[in-house]
Amino acid sequence: MRIGLFAVFVLASALLLVSTPVLAHHGASGYDMDKDTVLKGTITQFEWTNPHGRIALNVVDAGGATQEWVVECGPPSRLVEIGWTRHSLNAGDHVTLHFHGAKNGAPRGILIKVVLEDGKQLENRA
């Protein structure tokens, strides 16, 4: 019986591993879901839009150069259910974004969570 249960567990785990996550609308195949990227920066725009939201973030590198990243987040209908409002992020806010970056290296990504300056965390839902 123990072997049987273990086999079921292994099979279930395997199925989870090979499953392609079915995220909303356009999927996530453009992003490297096996790697997390963390960047600190200043929000330049927060788009509370459908079918996806977007966060634009200016990031200053060690050499002083500024690069704008655009990271997608879930739509308002998903985010309000986990505590977001259209005022959650504002231009000028200093935040840390955790996200999966584009596979091709472009400054784009899909959000995992935002950490605000006061330490509050907002998870993404898609």
Added chain:
Amino acid sequence: MRDRLGLSACFLFAGLAIAPVLRAQAAAPSGSAKNTGSDHVDLSGVWGNLGAAVPAAGAAQPAGPYMLSPKGTMQDAGTPADGVPYQPWAMKKLLAERPPSGPRATFDSSTDPNILYCELYGVPRIYNSPSKFKFVQTPEAVYILYEYGVVWRVVWLNRKHSDDPDPSYMGESIGRYEGKDTFVVDSIGFNDKTWLDSTGRPHSEKLHVIEKFRRLGPDKLEMGIAIDDPGAYSATWSYPTRTVASAKDFAREVWPCSVRENNEFNESVEKSTTAPAKK
């Protein structure tokens, strides 16, 4: 601004259109499988997929909102090995599509009519969305309201299908109650512009969909979907039966697909993400 006014007008119109049925349901008991005195199932409540957190690397991937393969697997969904009896043209069309989900998922040059044009998902693809749906039962019809796309269907009771329904995105639906716990929706009259699901499976205008909803208790609804399309498949086949949970706050925020905002997203995110990798 004009876009927002247009969207607001659409919601206002939709709200006015369904206000009578919402009032009718407000007087009905909700969230319970108890015997309400009627001879058929009480479908009140809010049902569906609640969405999932985007997982960090190494975390368990969320299960798909729908098992996309008849065999109950995901890794072969939308491939020649998935157990679906495709006719040759349907298989050829499937393999030419560039879908957002399944093992052939791609971001690049999508052919998904919803991603490209915000066209309606149609039936049964509407259940692929990680969003919620709700039944509004009246004596003459059952209305099914969907958060994604902000669409609704009317499922007529006590009548037969039209002889020659105009092809449409959501089809023509006739419903019947079975026993005290089940509601069956029989739909025909679809156009062939939609996909059956997010792996890109095609269908013809001969599509006939049978949805079966069985209430298992206060918080559980079992769903079965059968596909009968002699124009695209050599036999009737079914998606695996699944159970959806009850939820709260239906349509606290609806989920429209704004063509303008979707185009802006495609321009600012998708095109950059699918451009050739930097050297």
